[in-house]
Amino acid sequence: MTELVVDYMQRLGESAREASRVLARASTAQKNQALLATADALDQSRTVLLAANELDMEASRANGLDDAMLDRLALNSARIDEMIEGLKQVAALPDPIGEIRDMHFVPSGIQVGKMRVPLGVIGIIYESRPNVTVEAASLCIKSGNATILRGGSEAIHSNKAIAQCLKEGLAVAGFPATAVQVVETTDRAAVGELITMPNYVDVIVPRGGKGLIERISRDASVPVIKHLDGVCHVYVDQAADAGKAIRIADNAKTQRYAPCNAMETLLIHESQVDAVLRPLLDIYESKQVELRGCEKVCALFADRVKAVTADDWAAEYNAPILAIRIVSSLDEAISHINRYGSQHTDSIVTENFTDARRFLTEVDSSSVMINASTRFADGFEYGLGAEIGISTDKLHARGPVGLLGLTSEKYIVFGDGHVRG
Amino acid sequence: MTELVVDYMQRLGESAREASRVLARASTAQKNQALLATADALDQSRTVLLAANELDMEASRANGLDDAMLDRLALNSARIDEMIEGLKQVAALPDPIGEIRDMHFVPSGIQVGKMRVPLGVIGIIYESRPNVTVEAASLCIKSGNATILRGGSEAIHSNKAIAQCLKEGLAVAGFPATAVQVVETTDRAAVGELITMPNYVDVIVPRGGKGLIERISRDASVPVIKHLDGVCHVYVDQAADAGKAIRIADNAKTQRYAPCNAMETLLIHESQVDAVLRPLLDIYESKQVELRGCEKVCALFADRVKAVTADDWAAEYNAPILAIRIVSSLDEAISHINRYGSQHTDSIVTENFTDARRFLTEVDSSSVMINASTRFADGFEYGLGAEIGISTDKLHARGPVGLLGLTSEKYIVFGDGHVRG
Numbered sequence: 033m034t035e036l037v038v039d040y041m042q043r044l045g046e047s048a049r050e051a052s053r054v055l056a057r058a059s060t061a062q063k064n065q066a067l068l069a070t071a072d073a074l075d076q077s078r079t080v081l082l083a084a085n086e087l088d089m090e091a092s093r094a095n096g097l098d099d100a101m102l103d104r105l106a107l108n109s110a111r112i113d114e115m116i117e118g119l120k121q122v123a124a125l126p127d128p129i130g131e132i133r134d135m136h137f138v139p140s141g142i143q144v145g146k147m148r149v150p151l152g153v154i155g156i157i158y159e160s161r162p163n164v165t166v167e168a169a170s171l172c173i174k175s176g177n178a179t180i181l182r183g184g185s186e187a188i189h190s191n192k193a194i195a196q197c198l199k200e201g202l203a204v205a206g207f208p209a210t211a212v213q214v215v216e217t218t219d220r221a222a223v224g225e226l227i228t229m230p231n232y233v234d235v236i237v238p239r240g241g242k243g244l245i246e247r248i249s250r251d252a253s254v255p256v257i258k259h260l261d262g263v264c265h266v267y268v269d270q271a272a273d274a275g276k277a278i279r280i281a282d283n284a285k286t287q288r289y290a291p292c293n294a295m296e297t298l299l300i301h302e303s304q305v306d307a308v309l310r311p312l313l314d315i316y317e318s319k320q321v322e323l324r325g326c327e328k329v330c331a332l333f334a335d336r337v338k339a340v341t342a343d344d345w346a347a348e349y350n351a352p353i354l355a356i357r358i359v360s361s362l363d364e365a366i367s368h369i370n371r372y373g374s375q376h377t378d379s380i381v382t383e384n385f386t387d388a389r390r391f392l393t394e395v396d397s398s399s400v401m402i403n404a405s406t407r408f409a410d411g412f413e414y415g416l417g418a419e420i421g422i423s424t425d426k427l428h429a430r431g432p433v434g435l436l437g438l439t440s441e442k443y444i445v446f447g448d449g450h451v452r453g
Numbered sequence: 454m455t456e457l458v459v460d461y462m463q464r465l466g467e468s469a470r471e472a473s474r475v476l477a478r479a480s481t482a483q484k485n486q487a488l489l490a491t492a493d494a495l496d497q498s499r500t501v502l503l504a505a506n507e508l509d510m511e512a513s514r515a516n517g518l519d520d521a522m523l524d525r526l527a528l529n530s531a532r533i534d535e536m537i538e539g540l541k542q543v544a545a546l547p548d549p550i551g552e553i554r555d556m557h558f559v560p561s562g563i564q565v566g567k568m569r570v571p572l573g574v575i576g577i578i579y580e581s582r583p584n585v586t587v588e589a590a591s592l593c594i595k596s597g598n599a600t601i602l603r604g605g606s607e608a609i610h611s612n613k614a615i616a617q618c619l620k621e622g623l624a625v626a627g628f629p630a631t632a633v634q635v636v637e638t639t640d641r642a643a644v645g646e647l648i649t650m651p652n653y654v655d656v657i658v659p660r661g662g663k664g665l666i667e668r669i670s671r672d673a674s675v676p677v678i679k680h681l682d683g684v685c686h687v688y689v690d691q692a693a694d695a696g697k698a699i700r701i702a703d704n705a706k707t708q709r710y711a712p713c714n715a716m717e718t719l720l721i722h723e724s725q726v727d728a729v730l731r732p733l734l735d736i737y738e739s740k741q742v743e744l745r746g747c748e749k750v751c752a753l754f755a756d757r758v759k760a761v762t763a764d765d766w767a768a769e770y771n772a773p774i775l776a777i778r779i780v781s782s783l784d785e786a787i788s789h790i791n792r793y794g795s796q797h798t799d800s801i802v803t804e805n806f807t808d809a810r811r812f813l814t815e816v817d818s819s820s821v822m823i824n825a826s827t828r829f830a831d832g833f834e835y836g837l838g839a840e841i842g843i844s845t846d847k848l849h850a851r852g853p854v855g856l857l858g859l860t861s862e863k864y865i866v867f868g869d870g871h872v873r874g
Contacts, residue, residue, distance in 0.1 A: 053791065057815050130814065138836040142825050147813065151847050234847055255676070255848045276870030283872030370474065379866075392568065392865055393551065394478050404563050404868025413873070414864065415559045426572050426655055427676045428848040431864040443835065443852040444813055445800075447825025449697030451704035452834070 034221045041225035044180055045232025047210035048153045052178035055211055056150050060127040062205050066173055070201025071119040074166070077197050078112055084193035085162065092186045105160045105187055115166045115194075122170040125417045128435050129176045132444065140453075143446040148439050150176035152234040155226045157182045157248060159240040162190035168237070169198055169212045171420050175438040178211050180233065182226055185218035192216060227252035235438075237421055257429055257437060259422045261348045261374035262292030264406040267299040267365040267391070269382035274307040276403055277381040281312055283405040284379065286319050290350050292422065293377050293399075293409040297345060297355040299365045305332060305358065313337075321352045328358040345372040362387050366394050373397060376424055377409035398424060398431035455642045462646035465601055466653025468631035469574045473599035476632055477571050481548040483626050484594055491622025492540040495587070498618050499533055505614035506583065513607045526581045526608055536587040536615075543591040546838045549856050550597045553865065561874075564867040569860050571597035573655040576647045578603045578669060580661040583611035589658070590619055590633045592841050596859040599632050601654065603647060606639035613637060648673035656859075658842055678850055678858060680843045682769050682795035683713030685827040688720040688786040688812070690803035695728040697824055698802040702733055704826040705800065707740050711771050713843065714798050714820075714830040718766060718776040720786045726753060726779065734758075742773045749779040766793040783808050787815050794818060797845055798830040819845060819852035 055063075074081065085107035092105055128148055135145030154177045156168040165181055172179035183191040195214035202211050215222050227236050227248055236256045238248045249256050266284050268277040284295035300309050309329075313336055316323055324344050325337040337356065344355045345368070359365045369378050379401035380391040388402045399409040409432065411419025416434030423429045429437035476484075495502065506528040513526055549569055556566030575598045577589040586602055593600035604612040616635035623632050636643050648657050648669055657677045659669045670677050687705050689698040705716035721730050730750075734757055737744060745765050746758040758777065765776045766789070780786045790799050800822035801812040809823045820830040830853065832840025837855030844850045850858035 053815070053817075056817065057811075136836070138834065140829065140834060142829055142834075144835045147821075149817070152817070250674075253671075255846075273870065279870055279872050287873055381870075390478075394474070396474075396477065396570070396573070397863065399864040399866060400568075401866040402868065403870055404866050405872040407873040408561065408563055408866055408868075408871070409864070413559065413561060413563075414565045415557070425676075426861040430861055440847040440851055442818065443820040443830070445820060445822040445825050445829060447823065447829075449694065449700055449802075449824055450829070451700050451826045452708055452828040 034219075037217060037219045037221040038225050040217060041215070041222055041229065042232070044213050044215065045153070045229045048178040048180050048213060049232050051208045051210040052150065052152045054208055055173070055176045055178055056152075058176060058207070062207070063127065063173055063176065064123040066201045066205035066207055067119045067123040067170055069204035070166070070170070070198050071116045073197035073200040074112060074116050074119075074194070077193065078109065081107055081112060081190070081193050084189040087189040088187050095186070097186065101160055101186070105162070105190070107162060107190060111163060115163050118163075118167055119170050122174050122418055125174060125435060127174065128439050135446070140450060141447070142450050145444055146441040147444045148441050151438055151440050152177060153232060154179045154438060155182070155233045155236045155254065156180070157223060157226070157236065157238045157240070157244070159184045159244065160187050162187045162194060164239060165191050165194045165214065166198070168420065171418055171435060171438060173212065175435045177438055180213050180215065180226060182215040182223055188216075188218055223248070224251065227254055227256075230254050239421055255428070257421060257423050257433060258425060259292065260424050262294070262376040263296050263346060263348050263372065263374040264293055264376050265297050265299055265369050265373055265378045266295050266406060267369070267378070267380045268301060268304050268308050269362060269380055269384060269387050270301040270303050271384035271387060272301070272304060272308065272381040273383055274304070277304065277308045278312055278315070280379065280381055280403070280405050281308070282315050284407055285316070285321060285354055286352070287405070287407050289352050291407065292348075292350075293406050294350070295354070295406050296347060296349055297357065297372070299357050299359050299368060301365075302328070302358050302360050309356070309358075316354060319352065321354050324353065324355045326357040329356050348374070362390060366391065369395055369397070374424060376422070377401065377406045379404055379406050398422070455640075458638060458640045458642040459646050461638060462636070462643055462650065463653070465634050465636065466574070466650045469599040469601050469634060470653050472629045472632040473571065473573045475629060476594070476597045476599055477550075477573075479597060479628070483628070484548065484597065485544040487594055487622045487626035487628055488540045488544040488591055490625035491587070491591070491619050492537045494618035494621040495533060495537050495540075495615070498614065499530065502528055502533060502611070502614050505610040508610040509608050516607070518607065522581055522607070526583070526611070528583060528611060532584060536584050539588055540591050543595050543839055546595060546856060548595065549860050556867070561871060562868070563871050566865055567862040568865045569862050572859055572861050573598060574653060575600045575859060576603070576654045576657045576675065577601070578644060578647070578657065578659045578661070578665070580605045580665065581608050583608045583615060585660060586612050586615045586635065587619070589841065592839055592856060592859060594633065596856045598859055601634050601636065601647060603636040603644055609637075609639055644669070645672065648675055648677075651675050660842055676849070678842060678844050678854060679846060680713065681845050683715070683797045684717050684767060684769050684793065684795040685714055685797050686718050686720055686790050686794055686799045687716050687827060688790070688799070688801045689722060689725050689729050690783060690801055690805060690808050691722040691724045692805035692808060693722070693725060693729065693802040694804055695725070698725065698729045699733055699736070701800065701802055701824070701826050702729070703736050705828055706737070706742060706775050707773070708826070708828050710773050712828065713769075713771075714827050715771070716775070716827050717768060717770055718778065718793070720778050720780050720789060722786075723749070723779050723781050730777070730779075737775060740773065742775050745774065745776045747778040750777050769795070783811060787812065790816050790818070795845060797843075798822065798827045800825055800827050819843070
């Protein structure tokens with residue numbers, strides 16, 4: 033059985049590699065045509081899509097999936113509309129491929145510069161949401177990459193039906209059907225194979241829970257663009273404007289609790305206890321946020337705040353819980369963030385230029401902010417027009433990853449018969 | 454024993470991480486001071502360096518190292534001069550760190566852009582040449598990274614003596630001695646540990662033979678900037694200028710045989726046999742280059758060319774051997790390169806704009822050239838001012854890697870109390 037799966041995945045990989053050559057040289061118009069024709073196909077396949085999804089929903093209900101999982105899995109007319117809208121938005125984005133930059137003469141007389149090119153073949157591994165199938169495929173098509181999509185087994189019927197629409201869209205634009213391939217086996221060995229075919233797959237993007245991402249990163253021999261923890265901080269500096277500090281610390285924690293860019297630890301300068309911390313506690317309490325403080329916080333607010341335990345500083349709650357620490361200097365705040373943070377997103381609230389400049393330089397995170405809520409760390413908010421994920425790695429893509437994260441640059445050289453002396 | 458090594462490497466890693474914070478916020482002047490003070494220390498330690506090197510040379514002679522290895526290992530006054538000159542050149546390069554670019558307003562009112570930052574801690578693993586110790590350390594210091602250097606055991610005394618000079622240079626600039634650390638054990642377990650400490654090491658750069666690089670890439674859990682094969686092609690197009698074609702195909706093969714950017718396979722359009730291939734064969738023969746041809750080449754030049762075997766198209770000879778194939782179209786040439794090449798460096802010789810444009814777009818290599826010798830694929834020739842290696846990967850750095858390859862970009866956001874709605 034596993035041998036059959038290996039064989040099947042190798043064939044997917046080989047045909048994806050071939051298709052990637054076609055996509056790499058495709059015109060912008062051709063790629064956009066594929067996206068818009070897929071949108072049409074989805075629109076005309078609503079009945080089929082909903083019927084396929086109902087099969088997945090029934091099986092998942094029978095398997096006892098919880099309500100949150102079932103909600104993520106469900107397709108309905110509004111969600112199909114969103115997929116169609118998403119395809120149109122990606123079609124409207126500028127094409128990153130082919131951009132030539134920095135061509136300059138060097139002393140030998142050649143001209144050297146760079147040209148933006150697709151990565152080749154992207155493997156996407158994700159969980160229940162079937163809309164990821166369209167979203168990920170559309171970004172890969174636009175950036176000239178072939179893609180192999182491995183969704184959750186609970187969404188297999190929905191994903192196959194969506195794949196059929198993608199095939200129709202690709203055909204209209206004259207692309208091979210193998211430009212986007214959905215893995216049609218639910219055998220887990222397929223994932224193991226997908227992440228260890230460096231000949232056929234150039235990068236893996238896992239989307240899902242931390243467990244999935246850690247497992248894939250550990251076992252992959254193909255590079256992985258990954259997002260692990262989001263332990264984000266807001267530091268209220270000695271020179272903070274109290275109004276801005278309260279607004280930002282409230283928004284970063286409570287606007288939504290689940291996202292990875294929500295604040296998990298509030299660091300506050302000791303001079304800001306009365307002006308900022310006290311009113312913030314009122315706000316958090318009114319919103320039922322559980323508060324856990326360092327010794328100083330507990331000493332001041334014994335009745336309102338629990339003591340942190342050893343694990344709190346590095347915890348990603350994704351819930352209405354907040355850790356709070358009083359610090360006596362900017363240095364202490366920066367050290368805390370670089371030690372306990374996850375290099376995701378951290379913000380300082382300050383009116384002092386030098387403190388802001390130091391925070392910007394010394395905090396080693398993928399997004400570093402001044403006087404803004406950590407909740408802005410997002411591809412759409414940053415104007416990327418799309419987001420394949422957020423990377424907490426330092427190599428290749430860092431922070432929110434849009435179309436550019438699915439591309440690379442090669443050197444190009446123009447000469448006129450030049451040889452090396 | 455292995456446990457001791459693990460412990461030792463963990464301590465190196467932890468102190469490198471700490472030192473990286475100091476280097477990351479260092480001024481350009483401070484980094485340059487460390488480089489120039491190291492140059493002074495080398496100049497004043499000539500006797501010590503030569504004595505340490507003599508210990509390595511004696512041991513290596515006793516161990517029966519071959520002449521080529523011994524030559525790479527040897528230090529002398531001229532090579533110390535070169536190390537000093539190299540430090541001065543790196544000090545003169547522009548500092549890439551801290552560059553802020555693309556700051557722009559997005560609809561929410563925040564300003565978003567990017568800032569260039571060091572990667573953190575770089576692990577360099579290399580073989581006999583002691584000059585790599587200075588070269589790699591200087592690039593890491595300039596780019597604000599801490600570094601852990603693991604040279605060959607045959608160069609251990611030389612490397613320790615050089616490390617002493619680096620420590621003196623770091624001290625003059627007020628940097629911790631742990632900013633550059635030479636692994637002082639020759640136990641092989643040290644390498645295994647270095648490449649599996651993602652908490653402490655951000656990227657590994659192996660420099661050496663293919664065996665070393667493959668082993669490290671396979672076993673590393675830290676990202677690796679690597680260079681594997683250099684199977685480079687020159688394609689002489691139907692529309693090639695014969696004079697340029699001959700000059701380039703000669704230079705790409707014979708200017709030097711060993712470098713990774715030397716041509717290994719010549720692809721030639723069938724219309725160019727008399728104008729280009731015939732005179733080229735004379736040149737290659739006069740230089741004792743062994744010629745291996747496809748069936749068509751053998752049919753035309755049976756007495757001058759051997760038949761290729763199955764392995765020749767993918768072979769990296771690094772020697773006076775050349776594979777030659779006659780093709781009947783640009784498509785055939787591009788397919789050959791994408792199938793058998795190593796995505797290193799490939800060049801087309803042509804006067805036809807459309808052929809040049811297609812070759813540039815469709816050949817998936819880290820350097821793609823028009824009317825220039827593949828031998829130009831080099832960080833110094835490209836004007837990078839330095840080269841830590843050449844990457845045949847697509848992610849992060851592709852092609853010759855200079856200072857920028859040792860950096861990353863983080864997002865930065867400026868607001869004025871902005872929160873997400």
